[in-house]
Amino acid sequence: MKKLLLSCFALLISTQLFAQEPLKIGAKAPLFSLKDNAGKQVDLKKILKENKSVVLFFYRGQWCPHCNKHIKNLQDSLQLLAAKGAYVIGISPETAAGIDKTIKKTKASFSIISDKDYxxxxxxxxxxxxxxxxxxxxxxxxxxxxxxxxxxxxxxPVPATYIIDQSGKIKYVFFDKDYKKRPSVKNLAANL
Known part of the structure; x- marks a missing residue:
């Protein structure tokens, strides 16, 4: 009986993940204000006033090789993204110590935030x-x-990336339940 209940629970959770839908293009981006890995207050509303757009991406943790590769690609192309007026922000549920490891592995110089309460x-x-x-x-x-x-x-998090325009609306969404997939920097740059 216990095994049956666990199986039903797992199916329910899996169904919840597969039924999950991202925010849509054109939707108002939810605002937040949190401290990043360097102790800097990252206020989305303020950042949008100062930049043409924000590339907001969610990653699983420093232990995820696909996440690290994506972060390294973003870091390697940061000048290109910044030249198009974009500000890059990473969000992860991992602890500050985990984020420090991510930064050490990827050399990320953009804001990364621990979303400890999700x-x-x-x-x-x-x-x-x-x-x-x-x-x-x-x-x-x-x-x-x-x-x-x-x-x-x-x-x-489902690995996801949102591009938010200066008006606070979502103009691009990458949302793939396959944790191995991420948007290319070329694709992000084309949507800025």
Whole structure:
């Protein structure tokens, strides 16, 4: 009976992830104001006043090789994005110590924010709870996602990127439930 209940719960969680939909192009971007990895206050409303657009991306953690590759690509092309008037912000549920590791691995010089309460992830509709079996497989592989996030639950973001224009509206969305996929910098630059 217990096994049946766990299977039903896992199916419900999986269905929730597969049914999850991102914010749409043209929607008003939810505002936030949080401190980044360097202690700088990152206020989306203020940043939008000072820049043509914001590239806001969500990543899982420093332990994710696909995330690190994407962050490195963004860093390598940061001058190109900035020349188009874009300000880049990364959001992760991982702890500040995890973000420090991300920065060390990727040399990221843009703002990265620890969304420890998942408020930004929830506002942008990218949060999901890992199914228990998946969380256990990660643990057996040496990664406790809850511990990496400084939490007791197993929440990750769907890898997603939003480009927000100066008026605060979403003008581009990349949202793929396949954690291996990310938008190319070329694609992002073309949508700025």
């Amino acid at each position: 408020n930004v992830m929830k506002a942008y509709k990218v949060n999901y709870v890992m199914e228990p079996g998946l969380a256990e497989r990660y643990k057996k592989g040496g990664l406790d996602v809850a511990l990496a996030n400084g939490q007791t639950d197993y929440v990750l």
